Amino acid sequence: MINLQNLSFWEKETFIRHIDHLIIGSGIVGLSTAIYLKQRDNTKKVTILERGFLPAGASTKNAGFSCIGSPSELLDDLKKADKKTVFDTVERRWKGLNNLNQLLFNSDIGYKSLGSHELFDEESKDIYENCISNLDELNGELKRITGVPKVYGIAKDVCSTYEFNVFNKAISHTVEGQIDTGKMMQALIRKARSLNVEILNGIEVYDIKGKELETNVGAFPFENLIICTNGFSKRFFPDLDVEPARAQVVVTSEIPNLKLKGIFHFDAGYYYFRNIGKRVLFGGGRNLDLKGENTEEMTTTSMIIDRLESILKEQIIPYADFKIEHQWAGTMGVGGTKAPIIQQIDKNIFCGIRLGGMGVAIGSLVGKELADLIIES
Ligand SMILES: Cc1cc2nc3c(=O)[nH]c(=O)nc-3n(C[C@H](O)[C@H](O)[C@H](O)COP(=O)(O)OP(=O)(O)OC[C@H]3O[C@@H](n4cnc5c(N)ncnc54)[C@H](O)[C@@H]3O)c2cc1C
Structure with missing residues (x-):
């Protein structure tokens, strides 16, 4: 690949120099940050460096659940954090989903409000019972946030309607839905480009050296640097609390007699599935090997894929x-x-990272908050 030093005067002037905001990473967060920076001040030059020929992180690979939290997850979170922290997080997800809709329109991202279900089997009977006894209180909090009177409910017929085996209880969630992940990312890229955001693909950043980035094509100068590399951030911030967590997914062939519609999760969210038309997308199983899945490697393993197939x-x-x-x-x-890390690291270095498993819900809002932080600093 040609080194930056060997570029023409025109190439350097147009694509490499005079960049006001240089972003690393073209996932949901990098693209949203770029869009909001341009919306605030269209005269600023905003450029994104992306190592992949497509965005090569979680944003094009996720399951497309637009989620704000299941009863068992919230009850589990309440054991580890105070009530305000837990429901502030839910509120942020809700605001994030509304923000995404305002930014891109639900029709452009293939949004379907089919709701979701959390499933339980005999082994998780106690967790189910605990959820049911706390459902009114959870519904009260969720009503305050969403305005919907009864977000969670007992879903009596779900397990028999969809002919599940082993699962025998379900709790429905009315405000969750599913999106088409590909369409969402394509819409974000188109929106960014329509605002004259430059996206330079195939550039991998190795390190930050003073006012330059060390990359696979040579030294890249910057004025303001914004790092949106999520699970790949350890190389830039070894001291920040952010770790890579691999997640594996399978999609079946078309199943003509498929009954399934909507999104489902079980085992504290470690497993999740949905229909994509007549196919089933099924992901998870990270808890089978949490240590092994603490990796930036984006390859599947037979241990997890085989387990997904047998379930x-x-x-x-x-x-x-x-x-x-x-x-x-x-x-x-x-x-x-x-909580995501939205932070000013240095005088002109910022980051928006650690989106966890809810990046569809909060990603665009993180971009908005990061753009605000940059402009106000
Ligand atoms: C399998 C899976 C399923 C998921 N399912 C859901 C779901 O259903 N609902 C939900 O809300 N969330 C889900 N998530 C999480 C969600 O996808 C993420 O939280 C979100 O996409 C994070 O967006 P991001 O922009 O922060 O990071 P990313 O999308 O990871 O973007 C980071 C970008 O930075 C680039 N990059 C990294 N390092 C460098 C470098 N050194 N130089 C140049 N470029 C670099 C990467 O190539 C990448 O494009 C899922 C994630 C996975 C992996």
């Missing part, structure tokens, strides 16, 4: 004849708490 066959679509036609792995950024 599909035995529990989720036992009546179906299918093949696994797609499988992939993506990298989340996680840490000790569920």
